[in-house]
Amino acid sequence: MSKLRLLFVKEAQASYISHLDLMRTFQRIFPRADLHLKHSQGYHPHPLISIVLPLPVAQSSECELLDCEVLEQTNGEGIAEKLNAGLPLGLRVRECYEVTRPARELAFLRAKVELEYDAGVPTGCVDALRGLFSRESIVIEKRTKRKELAEVDIRPMISQVLLCEGDGCVHADVLVQAQNPGLNPALLVRAIETHLPQYAPDFSRVRREELFDEDMKTFR
Amino acid sequence: MDKRLERILPRVQKPARYVGGEYNAVMKEKGSVDTRVAFCFPDTYEIGMSNLGMRILYGVMNEMEGVWCERVFAPWGDMEEEMRKAGMPLYALESGDPISEFDIIAFSVGYEMAFPAILNMLDLGGVPLHSSERTSLTPLVIAGGTAMYNSEPMADFIDLVSLGEGEDLTVEIIELYRKAKREGWDKQRFLAAAAQLEGVYVPSLYDVSYNDDGTVQSITPKCGAPARVTKRIVQDMDKSYFPTKTIVPSTEIVQDRVMLELFRGCIRGCRFCQAGYVYRPVRSRSCDLCAQYAQESVEDSGYQEMTLSSLSTSDYPPLTELCDKLEDFCAERHVNLSLPSLRADNFSMALMERLQKGRKSGLTFAPEAGTQRLRDAINKNLTEEDLLASCRRAFAGGYSAVKLYFMLGLPTETDEDVLAIADVAAHVMHAWRESASNKARGVRITVSTSWFVPKPHTAFQWEPQIPKEEYERRVKLLRDHMNTKTVNYNWHDSDTSFLEAVLARGDRRLCKVLETAWRKGAKLDAWEEYFSLERWMEAFRECGLDPHFYANRTRSHDELMPWSMIASGVTEAYLKREHERAYRAETTPDCRTQCNACGANRLVGGKCDV
Ligand code: SF4
Numbered sequence: 009m010s011k012l013r014l015l016f017v018k019e020a021q022a023s024y025i026s027h028l029d030l031m032r033t034f035q036r037i038f039p040r041a042d043l044h045l046k047h048s049q050g051y052h053p054h055p056l057i058s059i060v061l062p063l064p065v066a067q068s069s070e071c072e073l074l075d076c077e078v079l080e081q082t083n084g085e086g087i088a089e090k091l092n093a094g095l096p097l098g099l100r101v102r103e104c105y106e107v108t109r110p111a112r113e114l115a116f117l118r119a120k121v122e123l124e125y126d127a128g129v130p131t132g133c134v135d136a137l138r139g140l141f142s143r144e145s146i147v148i149e150k151r152t153k154r155k156e157l158a159e160v161d162i163r164p165m166i167s168q169v170l171l172c173e174g175d176g177c178v179h180a181d182v183l184v185q186a187q188n189p190g191l192n193p194a195l196l197v198r199a200i201e202t203h204l205p206q207y208a209p210d211f212s213r214v215r216r217e218e219l220f221d222e223d224m225k226t227f228r
Numbered sequence: 229m230d231k232r233l234e235r236i237l238p239r240v241q242k243p244a245r246y247v248g249g250e251y252n253a254v255m256k257e258k259g260s261v262d263t264r265v266a267f268c269f270p271d272t273y274e275i276g277m278s279n280l281g282m283r284i285l286y287g288v289m290n291e292m293e294g295v296w297c298e299r300v301f302a303p304w305g306d307m308e309e310e311m312r313k314a315g316m317p318l319y320a321l322e323s324g325d326p327i328s329e330f331d332i333i334a335f336s337v338g339y340e341m342a343f344p345a346i347l348n349m350l351d352l353g354g355v356p357l358h359s360s361e362r363t364s365l366t367p368l369v370i371a372g373g374t375a376m377y378n379s380e381p382m383a384d385f386i387d388l389v390s391l392g393e394g395e396d397l398t399v400e401i402i403e404l405y406r407k408a409k410r411e412g413w414d415k416q417r418f419l420a421a422a423a424q425l426e427g428v429y430v431p432s433l434y435d436v437s438y439n440d441d442g443t444v445q446s447i448t449p450k451c452g453a454p455a456r457v458t459k460r461i462v463q464d465m466d467k468s469y470f471p472t473k474t475i476v477p478s479t480e481i482v483q484d485r486v487m488l489e490l491f492r493g494c495i496r497g498c499r500f501c502q503a504g505y506v507y508r509p510v511r512s513r514s515c516d517l518c519a520q521y522a523q524e525s526v527e528d529s530g531y532q533e534m535t536l537s538s539l540s541t542s543d544y545p546p547l548t549e550l551c552d553k554l555e556d557f558c559a560e561r562h563v564n565l566s567l568p569s570l571r572a573d574n575f576s577m578a579l580m581e582r583l584q585k586g587r588k589s590g591l592t593f594a595p596e597a598g599t600q601r602l603r604d605a606i607n608k609n610l611t612e613e614d615l616l617a618s619c620r621r622a623f624a625g626g627y628s629a630v631k632l633y634f635m636l637g638l639p640t641e642t643d644e645d646v647l648a649i650a651d652v653a654a655h656v657m658h659a660w661r662e663s664a665s666n667k668a669r670g671v672r673i674t675v676s677t678s679w680f681v682p683k684p685h686t687a688f689q690w691e692p693q694i695p696k697e698e699y700e701r702r703v704k705l706l707r708d709h710m711n712t713k714t715v716n717y718n719w720h721d722s723d724t725s726f727l728e729a730v731l732a733r734g735d736r737r738l739c740k741v742l743e744t745a746w747r748k749g750a751k752l753d754a755w756e757e758y759f760s761l762e763r764w765m766e767a768f769r770e771c772g773l774d775p776h777f778y779a780n781r782t783r784s785h786d787e788l789m790p791w792s793m794i795a796s797g798v799t800e801a802y803l804k805r806e807h808e809r810a811y812r813a814e815t816t817p818d819c820r821t822q823c824n825a826c827g828a829n830r831l832v833g834g835k836c837d838v
Contacts, residue, residue, distance in 0.1 A: 020229055021249035022478070024237055029244060029479045036476060036530030039561060047562060055562075066238040094530070096478045097249030211235050 009046065010082050013075050014091070015103040015228065019068035019215075022098025027062040033096065034074060041090035046077040060111045061219075064192055068098075069216035073114075075107055105228070114186050114227045116167060116220040119193040121180040123200075123209035133207045134173050137180075137200065141169040146199050162199060165191035178209070186219065230324055236310040244479035245273035246307060248299075248321030251476045252528075254286070255322060256296040263406055265289055265297040266320050266330040266353075266367075270337060270345035271754060273301040277475065278483035280537065281373070282336050285394050287471040295402060298322035298330075300353075302345045302752060308352065318353035327353035331366050332405060334398075335386075337373035340731035341724060341754035343382060343742055346371070348751040350385070357743065359387045359432055365408060365415045370401065376429075377459075377506055378684040378791035381731050383431035384739035387415070388422055391794060392459025392506075393492070395468055397427045416451075423453040427460035434793055436736055442777055444735060444788045458795040459506070461831050465491065465513040472524035476531070485533035485566075486525040490518055490550070494539035495819040495838055497826075499607045499687035499810050500596075500638065503539055505803075506685050506796040508828035509836040510819060515546035519553040532563050541567050542576040543820075551579065572610055572618040581625060590629035590672070591622050597638055598648030604813040605640050607806070612652060619656050620663040628664070629672040630656060636702045636719075637680040637694035639810060646702045649675060650709040657712050674716045677703065679725040683732050685796045687806035690783040693729040695776075723761035724753070729779035735790035738778075741771045799827035 018025070025033060035055045038045050045055035060073035084104035091101045125133070140146065146163045170181040184191040193214045201208045219227040229247070237243040258264075267286060269276030276282060276299070289297035298320035303311060311318070317326040327333055333355065335346055347357055350369070356362050359369065371379065372390035379389045390397050401422060408418040423430045433453035437445045449455055462468040470489065477484070493510035494503065513521075522534060538544060551565070558565055565583045570576050572593050580591075595610055597603045603610060619630055634649050653675050660671045679699050682691045694702075703719045710717045731738065742750075744767035752758040768775050783789070785804050802825065809816060816824050819838045823829070829836045 021244075021247040024243040024247050025478045026242075026244065032480065032484075033476075033478050035532070039526075039530040039532075040528065053562060065243065094251055096251050096476075097253075213234075 009077060009079055010084070011075065011077050011107040012082070012084050012087070012104055013073055013107045013228070014088070014101050015105075016072045016074065017068075017070055017100040017102060018063055018072050018098065020098035022096055023063075023066055023068045025096075025099075026065055027059065030059065030062075031057060033099070034076075037091055037094050038076070038078065040094040041087065043087065043090075044079040046079060060114065061117070061186060061190070063216065064194060064214075067194065067214040067216065071216055071219050073111070073219070075111065103228075109221075109227065112187075113221050114219055115222045116183055116224065117186045117190075117216055118181070118183050118218045118220070120215045120217055121182055121193050121196055122213040122215075123178040123180065123197065124211040124213075125176055125178070126210045128176055129173055129178055130207060134171050134178060136204055136207055137171055137178065138169075140199065140203055141166065141171075141196075146203065148195060148198050148202050150195065150198075162191055162195055165189065166196070169196070230316075230319075232314045232316050233324075236307070236314060236316070240307045240310060241304060242479060245301070245477075246303065246321075248324075250478050252473055253299075253322055253475050254290040254297070256290075258296075258323065261294050261296040263295045263332070263402060263409070264330045265295065265332045265334055265402070266300050266327040267297050268300040268327070268333060268335045268346075268349055270302055270335055270342040270349060271752070272304060273477075273479075274481045276301045276336075277477050277481045279336065279338065280487045280489060281338075281394070283471045283474050283487075284469060285336070285398055287474065288395055288398060288469050289402065291469070292399065292402065294406075296322075300327055300349070302349055303352070305752070305758065308348075308751070311352065318349055328355050328367060331368065331409070332402070333367050333369045335369070335371040335373070337371050337375040337382075339754065340375050340381070340728050341759075342375065343731060344746045344750040344753050346382065347385065347742065347746040351746075358384050360384070362387070363415060365405075365413065365418055368405060368415075368418075372398075374503065374506060377502070377794055377796060378732065378734070379429065379431060379794075380436075380736045380790045381734040381738040381742055383736045384743075386431060387419060389429040389431065390460075391427045391429055391457055392796075393461050395462050397425065397460045400425050401428065420451040420453070423451070427457065429457040429794060431736075436790070438735075438737075444790050444792075447788070447793050449793070456793055456795050458797060458831075461797075462492070462511065463832060465511050466517055470513075470521050472521050473528050474525070476529045483535065484531075485535055486522065486529060486531045487535050487537045488518060488522050488525065489513070490536055490538045490541060490544045490547075492538070495543055496540055496609060497607050497806075497816055497818060497824070498596075498609075499605075499806055500635070500680065500683070502683040502686050505687075505798050507539065508796070508798055508826065509832055510543075510838050511832070512544065512837075515550050515553070518550055522554055523557055526557075526561060526563055532561065533566065534558070534563055535566050535568050537568050540571065542571045542573070542579065547579065551582065572615045574617070574621075577618050577621050590631055591619075591627055592631040592633070593618070594633040595652060596633065596635050597641070597645060598634065598650075598652055599645045601813050602638060602641060602645045604815050605810045606638055607810070607815050609815070609818065612655065615652070616655055616659050619659045623660045623671070624663045624665050626665050628666070628669045629674075631674045631676065632656065634675065634677045635680040636677045636706075637699055639688055639691045640813075641702075643702075643705060646706050647709050649677070649706055650712070653710065653715045654712045657715060671714055672716065673712075673714060674718060675710065676718045676720070677706065678720040681725050681729045681732060684789065684791045685794075685798070685803070687803050687810060689733065689789065689803065690785060690787075690807060692782045693726070693779045695780055696723075696726060722756065722759075724756070724759055726775070726779055727753070727759075727761065727764055730775045731778075733790070734778050737771075737773060741767045741773055744770055797828040797831045802826040
C-alpha cells in the first residue's frame, strides 16, 4: 500500500469540472491505469482520495494536489504517464510521488489574475488599483457558509499584488494565504468592483501558479 | 476555447456539460473528413448522455472513414438565454462549431415531449425550421428514435426519418448523402433516392388528406416512395456494434454507469407498452459476448456501477450464467451490478438478493393495475400472489421500502379496479407485518399512479385517454380509500400526460400547433419547470384545432391512422386482435411459451429466435 500525491494541471474545459465531479473523474481514472484505490469500509465502500485545496469552478491551475492510497507498492514512478492516457481534456498529471508532507503545511498560493477591459484599460487604472491594494484594510461583502452576507476584511490574507498593464488587460500577480483562512483570488476582483467600480473589469481570469509553505518554499 | 463561451460559463449552472473534452470523446481533423454529423439529443446533456442508443450510433458513425459525428444537447434555460444574448449559435461539443455548418443534423427522439426542444435547437443553431425552407442538400435534418414511429407532428420540420434500429440504416443514409454530395444532386433528388432505402420515411413525399370530421382520409406517396415503410432491425446481436470504449462524462449524468445491453425486444406483450411492440422480435446477445463487453467496458471506463439493461432483464435466458461469469471480476473491481427493472418472481428475487449484497435499498414493482381482471386485460403477466410472495421475501431479507407503480385510466378500468389498488397496498403492508425481519425499522410503502397515455403501434392505439376530470376523480377515489397508515400515495397530476397523449397520436396538422407553442416559449417541455399547458391550449385555439380530438377520442378499427405509412413489423391485424382480447380480459402468452403470430418474425426471415 502506498500513499501517493498527484500534482496536476486543471485548465481549459476541465476548469469547469466541479470539485465533486473531479473526485469522481479521478476515481475512475485509477482503475484505467491498473491501480487499485484503497476503499473505505462499510456498506457503501468508496475510494479514499482527497483534493488538497479544491479550485473554484472556472479557474485554472498549474499546481493542484490530490492525495490517495493505492493497494500497490509504488513510489509513484511511471504513474503520471499512465494516468494521462485516460484523462479528459484540460487535466494533466505533472508528477506522482509519495506523500512526505502533510497538506496542512501548505500556507500560500501564487496566482495570476487577468483583468480584461473590452474598451481598453482606463487611464489611471493601474495606479488606482495599486492604491487600493496598499490600503490598510479592504472590506468586501461575502456569503458565509450559511449563505448570509457578511463583511470581511481580505487585506490580512493578501501578501503581495504586483500589477502591470497589458493590451486591453491588467495582469495581477498575487500571493495570498492558502488556508485557515484562505483567500480566493477572485475576491480581489470583487474588491475592485466594490471600491473602484469605475475600474471594474469586463471579465477576469484566475490561474493558480504555485504553492508555498510558511517559509515560502515550494510546497509539494 | 471560444471567448464568448468563456465569459458565459461562469454564470450558468453546471457549466461542465457545455464544454466537451470528456474521456473518449472523438476528435478528428476537420480537413480529413468529408461528412460532418451533428448528433442532437433534444434534452439536457445529463439525459442525452444516459442514452445507450445515442452512444451506439455515435460509435458507429465515427467508425466510418471520412465521417465525424459530434454531439449536441439542448442547453438549460439559463445557458440558452446567455447564448442568445451573446449571439452565440448552438454548437457541437467536440469542435465547438455551429450546427448550421454541418452536413447532417440528426436528432434522436425518444419521447414526444421533446418535440419543442427540436424546434428550439434548430432555431438556436440558426437553421430554418421548415424542411421546405431548407432548399439545399445541406444541412440535412434527419431524425430517429421511438417517438418517430409517429413522426407526423414533426413532418414539416424533418427531411427524413430513420425508422427502427439505426446501426445499418444510418450508415446507408450517410453513404447515400456522400454520393449525392459528390455528384451534386439537389435535395429533392436525394430525398427521392433516400426513400428507396428500407426504413427511410420522407414526410414530404406523402400527401395527406382529411375527412370533414378531421380524421385522415388518405395518405398518398409520391415520387416512388413506398406506401409503407417498415422499421429496420439488427439481425444478429453478436455481430452488432457495442460501445465498450465510450465517453465517460466529467460531470454526473443520470445513468452514470456502464449500460450493458443483453438483448433487444421483449417477449411479454403488455398491451399498453409501445416499446414492447416496436422493438420486436426479441434478439439476444450471447452470454460470453456480454461478459466480454462488460469487462472491457469496466476496464476502459473505470466505472464501478453496471446496469444489465434491457426491457425486461430477467427474461434473458442465460442471466444466472452471466452473473456467475461476472461475479469475481466485479468483486475485485468493486463494481456493483444492478438490474433496472424487477419482475415479481422467485428467480428475479433470488438474483437481486445475490447482486445487492449488503445494500438494501428500496424495491420497485410495477403491477400497473389493481385487479387480476384488469391486469389480464392489459396482459400484465403478474399475480397478486407473486407480488406478495416477493414482498414477503424482501421484508424477511431486511428490506423496508417498497414502491408500487400503477396506471389510472387503462381501458376497461372501473371504480372497483381503482379501489383494488388500495387493497394491494394494504396486502403488502400485511406481508410486512407477517415477515419483516426487523420491525423496529418500520416500513415505507409508496403507491404511485400515472395517467395512462395511449400510444401508436400498440393494442390500445384506438383507445381514448380518460378526460382530466375523470382522472382526477379516480385519484380522489383512491386517495380517500388509501387508509393504511405508512402507505404513501403519490399521483402524477401533471398536464404533461395530456399533451403527451395529444402529440403521440397527432397528425401533420399539429406541426403548426407545435410551431405556435414554440413561438410562445415552449422548449424543454419534458421538464415541469418549462411546461405550460396554457401555452399549448392557446396555440391550439389559434390554429383552430381541438386537442381533445387527439387525446380523448375513441377510434374505430377501420379508421386510417395518421401513422399508417409506418410499420413496426407487428401487423395491425394482430394489434386489433390484442385489443379485442383486452375487452374479454384474455391474456396472450409470452413469445417463449407460444408464438402468437404478431408478424415481427418476418423481420428476421421467418422464425423468431426467442
Ligand atoms: S412472431 Fe411470435 S415469437 Fe415473434 S415476436 Fe411475434 S409473437 Fe413473439
